[in-house]
Amino acid sequence: MESVSPDYARAHVLIIGAGPAGTACAIRLAQRGVKDVLLVDSHDFPRDKTCGSGLSGSAVAALKALGAWGRIAPLAYPIQGIRVVTPAGHEAVSDGGEDRHAFVCVRRVLDAEMLTVARERGVRFIPHFKAAHPILQGQRWVGMEDTEGRVIRADVVVVATGAHCKWTLSTEPKYSVHAIMGWWDDVPYSPHCVEMIWYRALDGYYGWLFPEGGRRVNIGITYSDRVKEPGARELFTSFLDRHYGERLQGATQVGDWKGHPIVYGWKLGRLWSPGRIVIGEAGHMTNPFTSEGISQAMRSGIFAADALGDVHDGVKSETEALDHYESTCARTFLPSFWASGAFLAAARTPVLDAVVKATQSSFLKNTIGKALSHL
Numbered sequence: 340m341e342s343v344s345p346d347y348a349r350a351h352v353l354i355i356g357a358g359p360a361g362t363a364c365a366i367r368l369a370q371r372g373v374k375d376v377l378l379v380d381s382h383d384f385p386r387d388k389t390c391g392s393g394l395s396g397s398a399v400a401a402l403k404a405l406g407a408w409g410r411i412a413p414l415a416y417p418i419q420g421i422r423v424v425t426p427a428g429h430e431a432v433s434d435g436g437e438d439r440h441a442f443v444c445v446r447r448v449l450d451a452e453m454l455t456v457a458r459e460r461g462v463r464f465i466p467h468f469k470a471a472h473p474i475l476q477g478q479r480w481v482g483m484e485d486t487e488g489r490v491i492r493a494d495v496v497v498v499a500t501g502a503h504c505k506w507t508l509s510t511e512p513k514y515s516v517h518a519i520m521g522w523w524d525d526v527p528y529s530p531h532c533v534e535m536i537w538y539r540a541l542d543g544y545y546g547w548l549f550p551e552g553g554r555r556v557n558i559g560i561t562y563s564d565r566v567k568e569p570g571a572r573e574l575f576t577s578f579l580d581r582h583y584g585e586r587l588q589g590a591t592q593v594g595d596w597k598g599h600p601i602v603y604g605w606k607l608g609r610l611w612s613p614g615r616i617v618i619g620e621a622g623h624m625t626n627p628f629t630s631e632g633i634s635q636a637m638r639s640g641i642f643a644a645d646a647l648g649d650v651h652d653g654v655k656s657e658t659e660a661l662d663h664y665e666s667t668c669a670r671t672f673l674p675s676f677w678a679s680g681a682f683l684a685a686a687r688t689p690v691l692d693a694v695v696k697a698t699q700s701s702f703l704k705n706t707i708g709k710a711l712s713h714l
């Protein structure tokens with residue numbers, strides 16, 4: 340006789356993955372009065388996540404809507420300027436005036452704080468639960484089993500497992516940007532200013548320096564599948580030598596370099612099936628060029644929670660609410676992805692060099708810097 344594991348836990352909504360998508364969804368469900376929400380993750384928190392940790396204005400707006408910004412703001416480093424270097428070495432600098440719309444908040448801190456907010460709102464959390472197999476009743480998802488055979492049953496399962504997700508529904512093509520990055524102490528940097536450096540070998544993509552506050556910065560590169568060689572470490576080494584050689588001389592590297600893919604799509608396709616909703620990077624909602632994904636993760640988590648809230652309140656059927664979720668994500672995110680794709684195409688030509696070189700006007704240079712910082 341087949342042995343059936345006894346249920347380990349039960350919830351109304353089970354959220355798999357406690358990154359920004361999963362925690363935003365959990366907090367929003369609590370705001371909507373949906374009870375019995377259980378969040379699980381294969382890790383305990385705080386945990387590291389390979390990420391530049393840049394928070395755009397829309398990420399900050401999402402945190403404010405979730406009532407989490409008050410806790411995170413004192414731990415985030417404000418950004419008001421951007422330095423851009425084109426492939427031919429022309430520079431544009433925008434000081435951003437007194438506006439501080441963007442921040443850097445280390446993911447170890449951001450994700451743990453968001454989880455704390457969720458728990459304070461009554462969401463339960465189970466760490467070290469590595470989801471392995473969905474539990475099905477007919478076509479409907481009714482729970483998840485982990486790698487140790489523990490079963491959690493639920494009415495709805497929200498999939499928020501990030502770039503390496505196994506349970507994405509979309510049949511639309513998925514693409515990856517490669518990234519490698521590291522952390523250093525005591526690299527000289529302009530306070531409150533991020534750097535975006537175009538380097539020809541990255542095929543239109545760029546390298547960055549993000550100050551994390553205090554003595555620490557993170558530096559990394561992204562590049563596409565079209566770059567076949569050299570390997571990631573060689574590419575990163577040549578980028579660092581070319582653009583940061585001098586500034587790294589008195590600096591101390593902190594930990595190892597980390598590589599991680601960024602997964603995106605030009606179309607989103609299906610984001611739900613009966614009993615299953617996919618949010619965040621698991622649903623390919625990442626900017627194809629800037630690699631921004633925190634804001635989309637949180638906002639898709641909020642949209643999904645609102646859909647479940649509407650079902651809970653009896654305002655919409657599950658099909659109506661989740662179809663609306665799907666179309667809201669596409670309408671909200673795809674136009675900026677397509678605009679970024681156009682910028683990437685232009686960055687592969689001499690256009691960026693020509694524009695920055697031709698503009699002696701500081702107004703235009705500032706405008707370029709500002710436009711980039713809003714992509």
Ligand SMILES: Cc1cc2nc3c(=O)[nH]c(=O)nc-3n(C[C@H](O)[C@H](O)[C@H](O)COP(=O)(O)OP(=O)(O)OC[C@H]3O[C@@H](n4cnc5c(N)ncnc54)[C@H](O)[C@@H]3O)c2cc1C
Binds near residue numbers: 358
């Ligand atoms: C090098 C790099 C730099 C980046 N820089 C930025 C940036 O500056 N700004 C920005 O906005 N975005 C950036 N991104 C993108 C951003 O990191 C992601 O898009 C964002 O983290 C997606 O959030 P998420 O919640 O969907 O997934 P994640 O943050 O990946 O969270 C997924 C969670 O699910 C858990 N999980 C995974 N599998 C399982 C499983 N089987 N069972 C249980 N739990 C599981 C993981 O432990 C994790 O906690 C960067 C990405 C990379 C790789």
